[in-house]
Amino acid sequence: MxxxxxxxxxxxxxxxxxxxxxxxxxxxxxxxxxxxxxxxxxxxxxxxxxxxxxxxxxxxxxxxxxxxxxxxxxxxxxxxxxxxxxxxxxxxxxxxxxxxxxxxxxxxxxxxxxxxxxxxxxxxxxxxxxxxxxxxxxxxxxxxxxxxATPYSTISHLAPSTLIPLTITIALAIGFSSSLLRAVARPLNSLRQLIDAVGRGDFDAVTAATAPMTGEFARVADSVKAMAAGLRERDTVKRAFSGYISRQVLDAIIAKGELPVLKGERRRVTVLFADIRGFTAMAETMRPEEVVQLLDEFFDSMVEVILRYQGTIDKFLGDGMMVIFGAPLDDPDQEEHAVAAACEMQRELRALCTKWQAEGRAALKMGVGINSGPAIVGNIGTTEHMEYTAIGDTVNLAARLESATKELGVEIVISEHTYSAVRPLFRWKSAGEITLRGRSEPVRAYTVEV
Structure with missing residues (x-):
C-alpha cells in the first residue's frame, strides 16, 4: 500500500x-x-x-x-x-x-x-x-x-536490522522466565497497537501514544510515529486539493501559492457520471494488486480525456467518477465538451480492453450518464471537512441516468437538457421516456453513437 x-x-x-x-x-x-x-x-x-x-x-x-x-x-x-x-x-x-x-x-x-x-x-x-x-x-x-519518500525509506532501512533480531528475541523468550516474557510482550503489544492504528488511519492516536519502550522497540515506534505524521499531512493535503484537478483551478492555486476561496454559487453546469459495470463482482476474483493496476490504467486514460475537454474531476467513486463541466470557470460549450468526452472515454476504454485481453486480463464496460442544468457549485462542507463539488437535482439526475445505462443496455444516456444544446453535433437515438429510481415523473432521454 x-x-x-x-x-x-x-x-x-x-x-x-x-x-x-x-x-x-x-x-x-x-x-x-x-x-x-x-x-x-x-x-x-x-x-x-x-x-x-x-x-x-x-x-x-x-x-x-x-x-x-x-x-x-x-x-x-x-x-x-x-x-x-x-x-x-x-x-x-x-x-x-x-x-x-x-x-x-x-x-x-x-x-x-x-x-x-x-x-x-x-x-x-x-x-x-x-x-x-x-x-x-x-x-x-x-x-x-x-x-x-523519506518516511517510507526510513521504515524500509530499519526493517532488516530490527524485525529479524526482534523475532529471534521473542523465540528465545519462550524458554525464559514468565517475567522476561511479559517484559518483551508488553512493548511488542504496544507496537502492534501503533501499527493497527496506522492501518485504521487513526494517526492522532499514533502520534499521541506514550507507551514506555526502549531499545529497538523505541526506535521502531519512533519510525512508525514519523510515518503516521507524514501520512496525516498527506491526507490533509489530499483533502484540500482533491477537488482541484482541472487546469483552471490548478492555475489559480499555483498563481496564489494557496487554496483559492471558491464560495458556493448557483451556476449552470453539465455533470457526467461514469461507472464500471460489474466491477465489484469481477474484483472478487482478482488479486488486490491486479485490481489496483487495472484501476490505475483505467483512471489514467479517462482523466487524460476529461482534462482535454476542460472537465473538472469532482471525485472518484470507487470504480467510477463524477465530473463537472462549466465550473469553476464558465464554459459556453460545456454540453458539447461533456458529450465529446464521454464518447472518447468509451473509445479509450475499448482500446484498453483490446490491450488487456491480449495480455490475458479482464475487459471492462462502462456506463456514462450526462445532464445539464443549475446546481450549487463551490467549496461545500464544514470547517473540519470541505470539498469542491456540485449539489442539486441536476447532479442527482445525471447519476440516475448513468444507472439507467444498465437497464437500457447502452453505453451513454443523456438528458433532454443536454441533448437540446448539442442536437446537431452528434448522432442520436431516442430512448423515449424512462422511469428512474427516486423520481416521480418519467424523464425523456437519448443515447449517442460513439
Whole structure:
C-alpha cells in the first residue's frame, strides 16, 4: 500500500504539471540556445512551482523535467526543460536522456513502461511520467517526475536490522522466565497497537501514544510515529486539493501559492457520471494488486480525456467518477465538451480492453450518464471537512441516468437538457421516456453513437 501511494502521488504530480504546460510553448524548445527564450523561462517557472508546492514530508520531488523525441532519431529521448537550479546537476535542451549511462531509445511511447522499472524503494525514489499532447491529440512530449519518500525509506532501512533480531528475541523468550516474557510482550503489544492504528488511519492516536519502550522497540515506534505524521499531512493535503484537478483551478492555486476561496454559487453546469459495470463482482476474483493496476490504467486514460475537454474531476467513486463541466470557470460549450468526452472515454476504454485481453486480463464496460442544468457549485462542507463539488437535482439526475445505462443496455444516456444544446453535433437515438429510481415523473432521454 505504501509503494502504491508513492506511485499515485508521483504520477499525480506529473499529470498536474503536464496539464499546466502550454503544448505550443513546449514545441518551441529544441536547441540549447532556446534556454534564453521567454518560452523556456515560462515553462521552467511552471515546473518549479509544481515541484515546490509538492515538496512535503510525505513526498519530496528530487527533479521535474520535460522530455521530447530527438530531432535526428525520434526513438531517442532528450531533455527539453529541466527545473533543477544547480548547474552541476541540470540538463539542457538537446541533452540525451540516459539510464545507467545509456541513451533511452524506446521513444516517448515506451517511457511509461520504462517508468515501472525506474523505482527503488530501498533508495527511496520513484520516477513517473505524464504525456503532453497538442490540440490534435498528438503526443509531443512528456513530463518526468522523480520523487523521494523519506518516511517510507526510513521504515524500509530499519526493517532488516530490527524485525529479524526482534523475532529471534521473542523465540528465545519462550524458554525464559514468565517475567522476561511479559517484559518483551508488553512493548511488542504496544507496537502492534501503533501499527493497527496506522492501518485504521487513526494517526492522532499514533502520534499521541506514550507507551514506555526502549531499545529497538523505541526506535521502531519512533519510525512508525514519523510515518503516521507524514501520512496525516498527506491526507490533509489530499483533502484540500482533491477537488482541484482541472487546469483552471490548478492555475489559480499555483498563481496564489494557496487554496483559492471558491464560495458556493448557483451556476449552470453539465455533470457526467461514469461507472464500471460489474466491477465489484469481477474484483472478487482478482488479486488486490491486479485490481489496483487495472484501476490505475483505467483512471489514467479517462482523466487524460476529461482534462482535454476542460472537465473538472469532482471525485472518484470507487470504480467510477463524477465530473463537472462549466465550473469553476464558465464554459459556453460545456454540453458539447461533456458529450465529446464521454464518447472518447468509451473509445479509450475499448482500446484498453483490446490491450488487456491480449495480455490475458479482464475487459471492462462502462456506463456514462450526462445532464445539464443549475446546481450549487463551490467549496461545500464544514470547517473540519470541505470539498469542491456540485449539489442539486441536476447532479442527482445525471447519476440516475448513468444507472439507467444498465437497464437500457447502452453505453451513454443523456438528458433532454443536454441533448437540446448539442442536437446537431452528434448522432442520436431516442430512448423515449424512462422511469428512474427516486423520481416521480418519467424523464425523456437519448443515447449517442460513439
Amino acid at each position: 505504501l509503494e502504491t501511494e508513492i506511485h499515485r502521488k508521483s504520477r499525480s504530480i506529473a499529470a498536474t504539471a503536464a496539464a499546466l504546460l502550454d503544448p505550443e510553448l513546449v514545441k518551441t524548445i529544441r536547441r540549447r540556445d532556446d534556454e534564453t527564450t521567454p518560452a523556456y523561462a515560462k515553462l521552467q517557472g511552471e515546473l518549479r512551482k509544481v515541484r515546490n508546492l509538492n515538496r512535503r514530508k510525505d513526498t519530496w520531488i528530487r527533479n521535474i523535467f520535460i522530455l521530447m523525441p530527438a530531432r535526428q532519431d525520434p526513438r531517442i529521448v532528450e531533455y527539453a526543460v529541466d527545473a533543477e537550479e544547480n548547474f552541476e546537476y541540470s540538463h539542457h535542451p538537446g541533452d540525451i536522456y540516459r539510464r545507467d549511462g545509456q541513451p533511452v531509445s524506446i521513444g516517448l511511447e515506451g517511457i511509461e513502461k520504462l517508468a515501472e522499472r525506474l523505482h527503488d524503494y530501498q533508495a527511496g525514489y520513484r520516477s513517473s511520467f505524464a504525456s503532453i499532447r497538442d490540440e490534435s491529440g498528438a503526443l509531443i512530449a512528456m513530463v518526468g517526475v522523480t520523487t523521494a
